[in-house]
Amino acid sequence: MPEEIILAEAQQIARAMGAADGVETSFQMDEQTFRIFYDRTARPLWSYLYRSSGDAALADDFMQESYFRFLRARFKEMDQEYMKNYLFRIATNLLRDHWRHAKVAPQAVAGREEDGGVPTPEERGDDRLQMNSDVRRILQDLKPRERELLWLAYVEGSSHREIAQRIGLKERSIRSLLFRARHKLAALLRRQGVVSSSG
Amino acid sequence: MKPHECENESRVIEAVRSGRWDADLRRHAALCQSCADAALAARVLNEMRAFDDAEHRIRDAGFVWWKAQLLAKQAAGERATQPINFVERLACLCVVLSVAAACFWQWPVIRAWLGALAGKPASLHFGSFWGQVSGAFSAAISSGAGALTNARGPGLLLAVSAVIFLGFVAFAAYFALSER
Numbered sequence: 001m002p003e004e005i006i007l008a009e010a011q012q013i014a015r016a017m018g019a020a021d022g023v024e025t026s027f028q029m030d031e032q033t034f035r036i037f038y039d040r041t042a043r044p045l046w047s048y049l050y051r052s053s054g055d056a057a058l059a060d061d062f063m064q065e066s067y068f069r070f071l072r073a074r075f076k077e078m079d080q081e082y083m084k085n086y087l088f089r090i091a092t093n094l095l096r097d098h099w100r101h102a103k104v105a106p107q108a109v110a111g112r113e114e115d116g117g118v119p120t121p122e123e124r125g126d127d128r129l130q131m132n133s134d135v136r137r138i139l140q141d142l143k144p145r146e147r148e149l150l151w152l153a154y155v156e157g158s159s160h161r162e163i164a165q166r167i168g169l170k171e172r173s174i175r176s177l178l179f180r181a182r183h184k185l186a187a188l189l190r191r192q193g194v195v196s197s198s199g
Numbered sequence: 200m201k202p203h204e205c206e207n208e209s210r211v212i213e214a215v216r217s218g219r220w221d222a223d224l225r226r227h228a229a230l231c232q233s234c235a236d237a238a239l240a241a242r243v244l245n246e247m248r249a250f251d252d253a254e255h256r257i258r259d260a261g262f263v264w265w266k267a268q269l270l271a272k273q274a275a276g277e278r279a280t281q282p283i284n285f286v287e288r289l290a291c292l293c294v295v296l297s298v299a300a301a302c303f304w305q306w307p308v309i310r311a312w313l314g315a316l317a318g319k320p321a322s323l324h325f326g327s328f329w330g331q332v333s334g335a336f337s338a339a340i341s342s343g344a345g346a347l348t349n350a351r352g353p354g355l356l357l358a359v360s361a362v363i364f365l366g367f368v369a370f371a372a373y374f375a376l377s378e379r
Contacts, residue, residue: 155242
């Protein structure tokens with residue numbers, strides 16, 4: 001279904017519900033501020049959720065849930081970085097809860113090729129897709145926390161302090177955890193012979 | 200394994216992320232194991248990120264906003280109907296307890312009535328049913344009246360009724376005055 005139709009329906013239902021029950025939703029953030037914040041954070045958050053879980057549908061759901069919980073929160077300060085860290089912390093907690101309650105190995109979740117977000121290499125016959133698939137398989141061999149750490153450090157460019165805030169660890173333990181995770185990933189990439197197109 | 204972090208590591212990662220390398224840094228990354236690992240990991244992961252950006256369409260902010268509003272309204276609605284549901288359940292419990300208490304209180308009368316029903320021929324059961332019911336109720340009422348005139352009965356009954364009544368009044372007042 002096209003997104004515009006879903007959006008129109010959602011607006012219609014929300015208006016109808018608001019009129020019917022007279023319930024006010026009081027988010028601390030107004031819509032305009034939210035849009036700006038969303039445009040800045042949605043892509044990184046989705047990638048983080050997707051690459052940590054390996055499941056595009058799950059990443060979609062958790063992204064929606066993360067923003068919902070974020071909007072309901074009350075902030076003492078409306079600092080953008082603080083709010084972004086808070087949002088990622090919510091997302092990380094959702095992932096942890098999912099793995100804890102589903103009682104499935106994160107590796108098993110991460111192995112799904114048919115999750116709807118990204119086409120398989122066979123579907124597209126593309127080298128980039130093949131490499132994406134290979135790397136995704138390699139990422140499955142890492143622990144969820146290692147994937148989270150690596151993603152935040154090397155893709156988001158987060159400092160150790162920010163990583164600690166986002167995934168709820170002590171700042172001083174980030175350095176060694178990150179070192180081990182990076183060493184493990186590099187070894188796996190070399191062993192599997194995965195070399196990026198840029199060399 | 201002892202963690203070793205090269206001082207150039209952050210520069211290497213930034214160079215991978217931005218794609219701007221200088222010759223010295225590239226040479227260093229080729230020689231330093233720690234920086235080589237960091238560069239490899241950062242390069243591969245950033246390619247994954249670029250791939251996601253190109254392949255996956257993110258939902259519109261408006262959709263997420265409206266859905267969050269919808270969920271918030273739903274949650275608020277559930278919160279609002281919680282007391283009503285609670286009172287409904289409480290009322291059901293009161294009815295069940297009242298019936299059980301009445302049965303317990305009037306058990307001799309009920310037993311006598313059931314015994315009378317069992318003693319009559321089957322053909323008479325239906326015809327005399329209402330007569331027996333009214334008889335049983337009369338007996339119950341007279342027995343209840345007897346209990347009320349008993350020395351302890353009325354006081355206890357009134358006290359229990361007053362406590363339940365006050366409980367309901369307090370409960371109703373709380374929900375009437377509460378803002379939420």
